[in-house]
Amino acid sequence: MPSTCVVTGGAGFIGCAISRGLADRFDEVIALDNLHPQVHPQRQRPAALDPRVELVVGDVTDAAAWDALLDRHTPQVIIHLAAETGTGQSLTEASRHGLVNVVGTTQMLDALVRHEQRPQRILLASSRAVYGEGAWTDPAGAVHYPGQRSRAMLGAAQWDFAGLTPAPHDARTVHPAPTSVYAATKLAQEHLVSAWCLAMGVRPVLYRLQNVYGPGQSPTNSYTGIVTLFARLARSGAAIPVYEDGLMLRDFVYIDDVAAALLAGLDVAPSRPDPPYDIGSGSPVTVLALAQTLAARVDAPAPRVTGEFRDGDVRHASATIEPAQLALAWRPQVRLADGLARLVEWLPE
Numbered sequence: 001m002p003s004t005c006v007v008t009g010g011a012g013f014i015g016c017a018i019s020r021g022l023a024d025r026f027d028e029v030i031a032l033d034n035l036h037p038q039v040h041p042q043r044q045r046p047a048a049l050d051p052r053v054e055l056v057v058g059d060v061t062d063a064a065a066w067d068a069l070l071d072r073h074t075p076q077v078i079i080h081l082a083a084e085t086g087t088g089q090s091l092t093e094a095s096r097h098g099l100v101n102v103v104g105t106t107q108m109l110d111a112l113v114r115h116e117q118r119p120q121r122i123l124l125a126s127s128r129a130v131y132g133e134g135a136w137t138d139p140a141g142a143v144h145y146p147g148q149r150s151r152a153m154l155g156a157a158q159w160d161f162a163g164l165t166p167a168p169h170d171a172r173t174v175h176p177a178p179t180s181v182y183a184a185t186k187l188a189q190e191h192l193v194s195a196w197c198l199a200m201g202v203r204p205v206l207y208r209l210q211n212v213y214g215p216g217q218s219p220t221n222s223y224t225g226i227v228t229l230f231a232r233l234a235r236s237g238a239a240i241p242v243y244e245d246g247l248m249l250r251d252f253v254y255i256d257d258v259a260a261a262l263l264a265g266l267d268v269a270p271s272r273p274d275p276p277y278d279i280g281s282g283s284p285v286t287v288l289a290l291a292q293t294l295a296a297r298v299d300a301p302a303p304r305v306t307g308e309f310r311d312g313d314v315r316h317a318s319a320t321i322e323p324a325q326l327a328l329a330w331r332p333q334v335r336l337a338d339g340l341a342r343l344v345e346w347l348p349e
Contacts, residue, residue, distance in 0.1 A: 002026075002027035002028050003025075003026045003027045003028070003076055004026060004027065004028040004029075004030070004073050004074060004075045004076055004077075005022050005025075005026040005028070005029050005030070005075060005076065005077045005078070005079065006029075006030045006032060006069065006073065006075040006077075006078045006079070007019075007022065007029065007030070007031050007032070007053075007078075007079045007081060008032050008033075008060050008078070008079070008080050008081055008082035008104075008108065009032075009033055009060075009080075009081035009082030009083065010029075010030070010031025010032060010033050010049070010053065010055070010079075010081065011031050011033035011035060011040065011045065011046055011049055011055060012033065012039060012081060012082075013039075013212070013216050013217045013218065013255065014081055014125060014212065014255070014258060014259065014262070015031055015033070015049070015079075015081050016046055016048035016049045016050075016216055017048075017214075017216060017255045017256065017258070017259040018079070018259045018262050018263060019031070019048075019049050019050035019053045020050045021259065021263045022050075022053070022079075022263070023050045023052035023053055025263075025266070026076075026077075028054070028073065029050075029052065029053045029054065030053070030054045030056055030069065030073055030075075031049060031053050031054070031055050031056065032056050032058050032060065032065070032069060032082070033055065033056075033057065033058075033082070034057065034058060034059040034060075035057055038218075039218050041220055048216050056068075056069055059104075060082045060100065060104035060105075060107060060108060061099055061100060061103050061104045061107055062107070063107055063110070063111060066107055066108060066110075066111030067111060067114070067115070069111075070111055070112070070114075070115040070117060071115070074117055075117070075119050076119055076120045076121075077119055077120060077121055077122075077123065077266060078108070078119050078121075078122045078123070079122075079123045079125075079262065080105065080108065080122060080123065080124045080125065080189070080193065081125045082100065082104055083100060083101050083104075083125075083185075083186070083189070084096055084097045084100040084101055084182070084185075085127075085182060086182060089182075090180050090181035090182035090183075090185070090312075091180060091181055091311060091312055094181045097181050097182055097185050098181070098185055101182075101185035101186060101188070101189055102185050102188050102189065102192070105188075105189050105192050105193065106192060109192065109193075109196045112200075118200055118201060118202055119202055120202070120203060121197075121202060121203035121204070121205055121265075121266075122193055122197055122202055122203070122204055122205070123205045123206075123207070123262060123265050123266075124189060124190065124193045124204065124205070124206050124207065125207050125209060125262070126186045126187070126189060126190050126206055126207060126208050126209070126276060127182075127183065127186045127208060127209055128169055128208050128209060128210045128211075128251075128278070128280070128317050128319060129178065129179075129180060129182060129183035129186060129314075130176040130178055130183050130186050130187040130190065130208060131169045131174055131176055131177065131208075131314075131317070132147075132148060132176065132177040132178050132179040132183060132314060133145070133146055133147065133148065133149070133161075133166075133177065133179060133314050133315060133316075134166065134167065134169055134174050134177070134314070134316075134317070135166075135167040135173070135174045135175075136161055136164035136165060136166050136167060137164065137165050137167055138163060138164055138165075139163070143167070144161075144164055145175070145177060146161040146164060147177065148177075148179040148312075149179075149314075149315065151311065154244075154309040154311075155309075157244075157245075157307060159244050159245055159247070159248075159315060160315060161315075166249070166315065166316040166318075168284075168318045168319055168320045169208065169210075169278055169317065169318065169319045169320065170278060170319070170320040170323075171208060171275045171276040171277070171278055171323070172275055172323065179312050179313075179314055180312035180313075181312075182312075183312075190206055190276065193206065194206065203270070203274075204274065205265040205268060205274055205277075206274065206275075206276040206277065207261065207262065207265070207276065207277050207279050208276045208277065208278050208279065208319075209253070209258060209279050209280075210250070210251035210252070210253050210278070210279060210280035210281070210317065210318070210319050211225050211226070211227070211250050211251060211252045211253065211280075211317070212225060212253055212254075212255055212258050213225050213227035213228060213252050213253070213254065213255065213339065213343060214254050214255030214256065214339055214342065214343055215255070215342055215343055215346035216255060216346075217255070217343075219232055219347060219348060225252075226250075226287065226290075227252055227290065227294075227340070227343065228343065228347075230290065230291055230294050231294055231298075231340070231343055231344055231347055232347065233300075234291075234294045234295050234297070234298045234300035234344075235298050235300070235344065235347060237300055237301070238300065238301070239295075239300065239301040239302060239303060239304045240291040240294065240295060240300070240303040240304070241303070241304055241306045241308070242287055242288050242291050242303050242304065242305050242306065243287070243306060243307075243308050243309055243310060243313075244305075244307065244308075244309055244315075245288075245305060245307070246286060246287055246288030246291070246303070246305045247286050247287075247288060248286060248287045248313075248314075248315055248316060248317075249284040249285070249286055249287075249315075249316040249317065249318055250284060250285065250286075250287055250290070250316075250317055250318070251280035251281055251282070251283070251284045251317060251318040251319050252281060252285070252290065252336055252339070253279060253280045253281045253332060254281070254332070254333075254334035254336075254339040256333070256334060257279075257281070257332040257333055257334055258279060260330055260333075261277070261279045261324065261328055261330050264328035264329060264330045265277070265328065268327055268328055269327070274327075275323065277323065277324040277327065277328065278319040278320060278321055278323070278324055279319070279321065279324055280318065280319035280321050280332075281321075281332050281334075281335075281336065282319070282320075282321045282332060283335075283336065284316075284317075284318035285336065288303060288305065290336075291303035293336075293337065293340060294340060294344070297340060297341065297344055298344060
């Protein structure tokens with residue numbers, strides 16, 4: 001029997017980035033993707049998808065699509081990337097996010113049961129969003145979970161939690177507390193995959209990705225990461241608008257480093273249960289600093305801090321990546337300055 005890997009959302013940003021590595025390793029790689037126009041305006045196979053990968057146009061929420069795929073293929077590995085993203089968008093399109101992220105996952109699991117298939121492992125790309133505001137510490141070192149920033153708090157420009165300092169995300173010690181519908185659905189994915197896999201004798205490998213950026217990220221999708229959005233604005237000669245006071249911390253991790261971490265998950269040594277792996281650069285920066293770096297690179301006007309805010313956004317997000325480095329024998333290679341240079345060079349005119 002040929003070795004087979006199925007990648008849901010396999011024609012997307014991350015799916016294309018891992019396609020070559022997967023095609024080098026497996027006899028068959030099948031990308032299941034609905035080519036959603038928000039990500040694929042032309043509804044065409046992306047040039048970045050390795051030509052050895054079979055693209056199946058279908059929706060993860062469609063049981064018939066899963067039946068047709070599993071009638072023909074028996075995957076040893078499934079990499080589950082398919083998801084609706086966007087913090088703000090999820091607050092106004094909650095059903096869409098719940099359908100794709102939650103029901104799409106259960107349709108996959110039910111199809112495996114119907115076809116009496118048990119992959120060796122399922123890799124899930126989750127998100128740092130599951131942490132919400134995460135853990136903060138007071139001057140005495142006590143840990144607090146301040147919860148979601150309210151509309152009243154944001155409207156009063158009270159961006160931080162008084163007297164507290166944010167702690168990096170760490171799956172070993174920081175418990176999830178989603179502040180958006182998107183985040184809640186990603187946490188539900190984690191629970192669904194973990195519960196099913198452990199009951200069925202399948203290895204779950206979960207990743208919580210920080211802010212992924214780089215060439216190949218959709219330049220037309222307004223709900224992709226802020227790095228591509230900022231780069232587009234700067235390239236057009238606009239002053240980048242920065243929300244709140246600009247001092248929100250984020251960990252921007254380059255696409256090639258994320259791809260390497262995912263591919264390393266194919267070989268991660270057994271451990272029961274695996275913790276979710278926090279994947280980032282390990283070097284957070286403020287959003288204002290990011291905007292200033294991009295503006296300077298393309299001689300755009302200085303960014304402008306607007307004081308606006310977006311409901312559901314968290315104040316700070318960074319990660320402790322040492323456990324992932326150790327378990328996956330992985331380490332991020334691309335510094336932010338180099339990654340930004342590559343992104344700007346790649347962006348369409």
